[in-house]
Amino acid sequence: MFRLSKVSDYGIVVLAHLARNPVPASRNAREIAHEVQLPAPMVSKILKSLARQGVLESQRGAQGGYQLARPPEAxxxxxxxxxxxxxxxxxxxxxxxxxxxxxxxxxxxxxxxxxxxxxxxxxxxxxxxxxxxxxxxxxxxxxxxxxxxxxxxxxxxxxxxxxx
Amino acid sequence: MFRLSKVSDYGIVVLAHLARNPVPASRNAREIAHEVQLPAPMVSKILKSLARQGVLESQRGAQGGYQLARPPEAxxxxxxxxxxxxxxxxxxxxxxxxxxxxxxxxxxxxxxxxxxxxxxxxxxxxxxxxxxxxxxxxxxxxxxxxxxxxxxxxxxxxxxxxxx
DNA sequence: CGATATCGGACCAATTTAGTCCTGTAAATA
DNA sequence: TATTTACAGGACTAAATTGGTCCGATATCG
Structure with a gap:
């Protein structure tokens, strides 16, 4: 149907949200999912892809989370x-x-x-x-x-x- | 996957073929399918849609078939x-x-x-x-x-x- | 060490897509 | 007018994709 998959759709929403709300710098997947009102496991999966490709930086372990790896203009x-x-x-x-x-x-x-x-x-x-x-x-x-x-x-x- | 469906893909191939080979003016679905090497029932279905929407003109009955309703530029x-x-x-x-x-x-x-x-x-x-x-x-x-x-x-x- | 999170998968259910087939109707021709 | 050809408009099925979940492993902090 010439439509983006939900993965891309959600992914862009998530990235836009992170770009628009730069603080706190690093947030975990669950928090992000809650903020954008999207299913947590799905958001987690998407964040992983984005991190793997270098758009997000990930921090493992306690107090870990994700943040944009580059400024939104880039x-x-x-x-x-x-x-x-x-x-x-x-x-x-x-x-x-x-x-x-x-x-x-x-x-x-x-x-x-x-x-x-x-x-x-x-x-x-x-x-x-x-x-x-x-x-x-x-x-x-x-x-x-x-x-x-x-x-x-x-x-x-x-x-x-x-x-x- | 940000890809067109086969219906659109085939449809455009078919239209391009008709535009490139304007004679004979009217050909039936089976002939067209054979010419573009695509499954006949599929091509038939696509031709019907295109005719319904006015891109093709259809002629029913014996010696019937399809042809472009407008010049390719349009x-x-x-x-x-x-x-x-x-x-x-x-x-x-x-x-x-x-x-x-x-x-x-x-x-x-x-x-x-x-x-x-x-x-x-x-x-x-x-x-x-x-x-x-x-x-x-x-x-x-x-x-x-x-x-x-x-x-x-x-x-x-x-x-x-x-x-x- | 123990709690917290990401990492990298496998996995499943539901939807969508590709493709087929069948019945009806219009047109041509003999 | 009977027959044949070919489009019209569906319903239908199987396969592929997608949306979504879950789990074990690993890394980090306190």
């Missing part, structure tokens, strides 16, 4: 989705490899790769800082987003394969 | 996806209505609506004619797409609710 929606959802790609073949069984006979493969890149780029231009900016949706138009300076492409988390 | 990827996949929306709340149970407590709802619009707009800027253009992916950059003149927003198929 975390893009594209990165969050890629981490939580797996490599972005509207279709199999958009990922580039020989994953599609219709390779060769397919007439639209290369086009999909561009479309995919367009969407991916668009999501890379929106940061966590934007998400928690109350003026974001009111004062920005679609074109404002699209014409932003693009973040450096090569350093992106997206290039890495999904370990999950 | 069919956008966004329309195709909306028809085959249902209304676009990365999250529930991006659709606008009070579908999300966290309405009110959610801190990122309005931002999602913008993100959603960005993607939706990007997909509206790519037409079926682009998809079958061999030069499309080679000569166009992301920004070329994003900076295109936008199609008229209000006449879009996307605004209609999904009848399925």
């Amino acid at each position: 975390i893009t929606v594209g990165q969050m989705i890629t981490i939580l959802e797996g490599p972005m790609g509207l279709t199999e073949c958009a990922l580039g490899a020989d994953l599609c069984t219709h390779e060769g006979s397919c007439e639209v493969q290369s086009s999909w790769q561009l479309i995919n890149r367009v969407i991916s780029d668009a999501l890379q231009r929106v940061t966590l800082a934007d998400l928690i900016d109350p003026a974001f949706d009111e004062h920005l138009s679609t074109d404002d987003i699209l014409n932003r300076v693009r973040p450096t492409r090569s350093s992106s988390v997206d290039e890495r394969p999904e370990p999950n | 069919i956008t990827v966004g329309q195709m996806i909306t028809i085959l996949e249902g209304p676009m929306g990365l999250t529930e709340c991006a659709l606008g209505a009070d579908l999300c149970t966290h309405e009110g407590s959610c801190e990122v709802q309005s931002s999602w609506q913008l993100i959603n619009r960005v993607i939706s707009d990007a997909l509206q800027r790519v037409t079926l004619a682009d998809l079958i253009d061999p030069a499309f992916d080679e000569h166009l950059s992301t920004d070329d797409i994003l900076n295109r003149v936008r199609p008229t927003r209000s006449s879009s198929v996307d605004e209609r609710p999904e009848p399925n």
